[in-house]
Amino acid sequence: MKKFKLLTAAVMSVALAAPLALTSMTASAERYVLVSHAPDSDSWWNTVKNGVTLAGKQMGVDVEYRNPPTGDLADMARIIEQATASKPDGIITTLADFDVLSGPIRSAVDQGINVIIMNSGTPEQAREVGALMFVGQPEFDAGYAAGLRAKGDGVKSFVCVNHAISNAVVGERCRGFAEGLGVKLGDSMLDSGQDPSEIKNRVLAYLSSHPKVDAILTLGPTSADPTILALQENGYAGDIYFGTFDLGENIVKAIKSGIINWGIDQQPFLQAYLPVVLLTNYDRYGVLPGNNINSGPGFVTKDGLALVEKYAGEYR
Structure with a gap:
């Protein structure tokens, strides 16, 4: 140029x-x-x-x-x-x-x-x-895979904490999860906003009014981090099934401690x-691959945290 x-x-x-x-x-x-x-x-x-x-x-x-x-x-x-x-x-x-x-x-x-x-x-x-x-x-496919995994673990109901409600593609994660689980999404998708304090309060309120919900699905660190704090406050940490999309420092720590069951790494x-x-x-x-490239999903659990923990927030 x-x-x-x-x-x-x-x-x-x-x-x-x-x-x-x-x-x-x-x-x-x-x-x-x-x-x-x-x-x-x-x-x-x-x-x-x-x-x-x-x-x-x-x-x-x-x-x-x-x-x-x-x-x-x-x-x-x-x-x-x-x-x-x-x-x-x-x-x-x-x-x-x-x-x-x-x-x-x-x-x-x-x-x-x-x-x-x-x-x-x-x-x-x-x-x-x-x-x-x-x-x-592929967001729906990733959510569907997560739903199948949760279903195999005995989950029958859930709340999806959506911090990006205006991003319809991100919402496909919730819809895919519901289909994989074999349930209707209904009112299980919670519009949490992006303010950490508001997310925490809305999660606490939802769990208080839906005490029989089996699982929580968050869509990234923005919603996962305040949800971790909410569960630590109401005593549900480690006792409710918790899956999340994406990784981050606090998510990795929560996987390691048993608060989060798995994270989906895209x-x-x-x-x-x-x-x-x-x-x-x-x-x-003038060379280009002939196909689109799927960068995820990949499930990260406590058993595979070594490199993820080392590079969380930097390269993972």
């Missing part, structure tokens, strides 16, 4: 979105922008940042991470438009809401920018917006790392 083109892109990036530049700009390197739907408060995405950073260093390309500070999806749509205007070689983005984000993503593709969908969305949605491929975890590091590698090789050599 010519120097003046990179300089223009860099100036526009600073002026429009103040992105986090994860590797230093060079005159000849390709440049890729990763746009996520995550608010600044969600530490789970630190692993994604580590993945894209390492891939940028190893491939010798420039990478940027951008996100809406509060998680607002309309703001995310604008960030994708701003990233497109900066003319990167490729965009890696989540597809948290098809209705809100498909337009800006299609626009990027129409302007000749290669796009890979990661983490949120589906392979079908990725194809519909013109993306090269999808790298992530490997967010790979969700960010692989698209950078794929785009770089596609730009340089």
